[in-house]
């Protein structure tokens with residue numbers, strides 16, 4: 001151990017840490033892999049993901065060599081589960097929201113300066129589209145004179161109002177975040193019933209399985225029940241971020257005087273600033289940490305590469321993909337309501353949801369280990385199946401029955417596959433059942449609006465003008481207040 005001199009003092013030098021000498025070529029390879037991400041195959045099989053010099057398509061050496069394998073091949077994809085956006089995390093439709101983003105430490109986390117008028121608070125009842133009700137404690141403040149508080153009045157809807165027109169704000173964001181979590185947990189089951197139609201035998205049974213698995217504690221690396229519970233919480237939260245809230249109760253803080261050309265006359269919107277805060281609580285404080293938990297858990301069980309996890313991975317991917325599908329339906333309705341010439345006016349969100357779907361689908365298909373579990377010939381009682389998925393008798397019975405439901409819809413899937421209407425029912429989830437799945441090429445810019453698919457309807461018109469009917473899908477817009485009926489969620 002040596003000594004070194006600092007100023008006039010001599011101090012003991014830290015022992016030098018010897019690093020193994022690494023070949024410059026190896027160092028470059030590691031750095032390249034870090035920059036590009038290792039591919040899914042190499043990550044799951046814990047292999048070194050080295051580039052294949054002979055391949056012009058960025059396929060890695062392992063994937064190139066595996067191309068000769070007897071198993072069905074998937075492309076070399078460098079997706080990472082934690083990079084999945086999953087839900088709407090920003091508002092793109094007004095200058096105020098652009099200047100005061102919902103996520104982040106400065107605005108989203110309630111750091112907008114406020115001077116309270118007094119300590120007196122009131123309770124505002126906020127009812128969501130799906131029937132979930134929140135009682136929010138609010139407090140009056142002195143409105144700031146910010147120029148940007150007035151939005152572009154040529155726009156319709158909530159964005160056309162001065163942001164501070166009703167100067168009441170959430171009294172305590174931490175309390176409201178906890179309150180939101182409690183309410184969501186209480187109503188998950190009722191919310192699923194309220195928003196999805198039990199008649200759709202492709203969608204409904206999977207949600208029922210997800211709800212059934214929630215309270216079951218498994219002895220695995222990660223409790224699958226925790227993953228299911230958080231996935232269902234995220235599903236509810238994503239719906240809360242997608243759709244508007246309205247005031248109910250006797251004291252609406254004067255919001256009943258606000259006009260909204262896009263809503264029915266008896267719809268009282270939330271005061272604009274409270275609406276901004278509530279959406280921020282949902283997206284920033286509730287959904288963001290939940291998203292991280294769900295994706296970390298999903299990544300852990302995917303990487304564990306165990307047959308005992310396949311069922312939970314399937315259910316989780318289905319629910320998350322269906323959630324993307326439901327969000328895009330709202331984006332499409334948003335454009336249609338405003339008679340936009342573009343099919344989607346929130347293209348950032350459409351791209352984010354398409355990316356999410358590709359990441360989930362790629363990992364799910366890798367977890368099928370070269371099998372085609374939804375093909376007609378797949379035998380759910382064979383030893384091959386057990387290497388892919390270890391199911392209990394109840395789960396086996398479910399899958400055997402479910403596969404026949406999938407087959408009954410082959411024509412619909414085929415029609416949907418050929419469209420670029422992401423809002424068409426099953427556009428995302430049907431890719432779980434595809435043999436030789438590859439990520440679809442999706443639009444970067446919105447195509448023009450056309451009438452080929454009528455948003456929210458039960459049919460799609462194919463390229464050749466053929467009409468394909470879907471089964472019952474989303475329920476019509478229901479505004480039923482769930483607090484008025486017996487609580488099934490516990």
Ligand SMILES: [Zn+2]
Nearest residue numbers: 039042049060
């Ligand atoms: Zn690789």
Ligand SMILES: [Zn+2]
Nearest residue numbers: 039060063076
């Ligand atoms: Zn690869």
